[in-house]
Amino acid sequence: IMLKLYLKQAWTLLRQNPLFSGLYIAGTGLAIAMTMIVAEIYYVKLAPVYPEVNRGRTLYVTGAGCTDGRSSYNATLSYAALRDWVWGLEHKEVVSATYSNDFIQTCYIQPDDRSGDFHPVTKLTDPAFFRIYPFRFLEGAPFTEGDLQSGLKQAVISDDLSRRLFGTAEGVVGRTFSLNYMECRVCGVVRSGSCLTPKSYAQLYLPYSIVPGYDEPLTPRFPYIGQFGLTFLVRDDDQARALRAEMADVVRRLNLEHKDEWKLDLWQQPTGHALSVFHDWPAEEFDFWAKVRYFGLLLLVLLLVPALNLSGMIASRMESRLAEMGVRKSFGAGRNRLLSQVMWENLVLTLAGGVLGLVVAWLVLYVGREWIFLLMDDYGVVPSGANAYVSGEMLFAPLVFLCAFLLCVVLNLLSALLPAWLSLRKPIVYSLYERR
Numbered sequence: 001i002m003l004k005l006y007l008k009q010a011w012t013l014l015r016q017n018p019l020f021s022g023l024y025i026a027g028t029g030l031a032i033a034m035t036m037i038v039a040e041i042y043y044v045k046l047a048p049v050y051p052e053v054n055r056g057r058t059l060y061v062t063g064a065g066c067t068d069g070r071s072s073y074n075a076t077l078s079y080a081a082l083r084d085w086v087w088g089l090e091h092k093e094v095v096s097a098t099y100s101n102d103f104i105q106t107c108y109i110q111p112d113d114r115s116g117d118f119h120p121v122t123k124l125t126d127p128a129f130f131r132i133y134p135f136r137f138l139e140g141a142p143f144t145e146g147d148l149q150s151g152l153k154q155a156v157i158s159d160d161l162s163r164r165l166f167g168t169a170e171g172v173v174g175r176t177f178s179l180n181y182m183e184c185r186v187c188g189v190v191r192s193g194s195c196l197t198p199k200s201y202a203q204l205y206l207p208y209s210i211v212p213g214y215d216e217p218l219t220p221r222f223p224y225i226g227q228f229g230l231t232f233l234v235r236d237d238d239q240a241r242a243l244r245a246e247m248a249d250v251v252r253r254l255n256l257e258h259k260d261e262w263k264l265d266l267w268q269q270p271t272g273h274a275l276s277v278f279h280d281w282p283a284e285e286f287d288f289w290a291k292v293r294y295f296g297l298l299l300l301v302l303l304l305v306p307a308l309n310l311s312g313m314i315a316s317r318m319e320s321r322l323a324e325m326g327v328r329k330s331f332g333a334g335r336n337r338l339l340s341q342v343m344w345e346n347l348v349l350t351l352a353g354g355v356l357g358l359v360v361a362w363l364v365l366y367v368g369r370e371w372i373f374l375l376m377d378d379y380g381v382v383p384s385g386a387n388a389y390v391s392g393e394m395l396f397a398p399l400v401f402l403c404a405f406l407l408c409v410v411l412n413l414l415s416a417l418l419p420a421w422l423s424l425r426k427p428i429v430y431s432l433y434e435r436r
């Protein structure tokens with residue numbers, strides 16, 4: 001009953017003070033919109049969204065270094081490393097290797113309609129890739145291990161690339177297209193992901209064995225340094241720890257075996273997905289507290305500064321309501337009840353601002369999706385022609401709503417509690433005197 005009364009009072013005050021209410025809602029909405037945009041950016045980077053639904057169980061090796069005392073080489077791992085010890089690791093569910101070289105930057109498709117060559121976003125990988133990232137196949141299937149070993153030009157393509165090449169995403173398995181004037185056969189069509197999930201995103205997936213020299217190291221001096229990045233899928237955190245320990249032991253034994261030739265370093269990899277988002281290069285030491293300070297300062301700017309402005313507005317409003325509070329006190333209303341009423345009134349306004357802020361945040365994220373999700377990246381860029389769509393599971397996740405509600409509550413407490421409490425401490429006589 002009291003809650004219903006508080007809400008009714010809040011609605012009455014909102015109608016009586018439209019300017020104050022409008023400014024308060026707009027200020028709250030702006031603060032929550034800015035905070036929600038930052039939260040959404042990291043939600044998309046960290047949450048299990050299609051097709052990276054296994055992010056919590058995924059680990060990566062994105063770099064490797066080797067030195068012989070005179071020179072050093074930093075890249076990733078070679079095919080010899082895969083063959084000699086990576087595939088034999090025990091503590092894993094699945095391991096996939098992705099090959100990166102000039103081919104993926106220089107490959108162009110020659111469409112049949114002669115509309116002009118174009119560059120698709122390409123990944124050179126293996127069949128295990130599709131076990132770690134469970135794409136939805138609209139038709140067909142991934143290329144097989146036999147295709148990989150034979151170097152056959154079998155391609156998995158996204159539905160948007162299929163429509164661009166063939167005008168449809170149906171009935172295209174078995175059809176061919178020209179890639180760098182080589183004939184490639186379509187073996188599967190997947191529902192496209194978004195380039196906002198860069199670990200898995202591509203428009204064209206090919207076996208890495210189609211590239212000549214894929215099995216050669218970058219330099220004969222360091223046989224285990226090449227151009228293969230690794231992605232592991234593990235069962236749980238215990239297996240992840242066991243995998244790291246196993247790889248550290250392998251590296252230790254290799255370095256002992258070749259101590260007079262070279263020294264290999266993987267810098268405590270493989271790295272979990274969350275750490276990979278915040279840690280750009282594994283050779284650099286990750287400063288956890290620097291990240292904490294950075295996000296603490298960001299939260300301070302986005303929440304505390306608007307809360308101080310709103311607090312000033314509430315303090316001014318409370319001065320104009322002293323007489324009302326004095327009358328209610330004289331009729332026996334306790335300070336806690338009055339404070340509760342003020343907090344509920346401001347929570348209604350804050351929730352209205354929260355709804356406004358959430359809508360604004362969604363609009364900004366959708367309209368600016370090709371650049372706003374890369375604001376926190378040092379070198380992020382959306383590839384030309386890539387699909388930068390924002391799916392419903394990215395925007396309308398339960399965690400997003402929970403964050404928005406908690407932000408409303410925190411902002412309400414920060415902005416309303418102190419001025420209301422200070423105002424209600426004033427004696428009844430002083431409050432009643434304000435009526436004159």
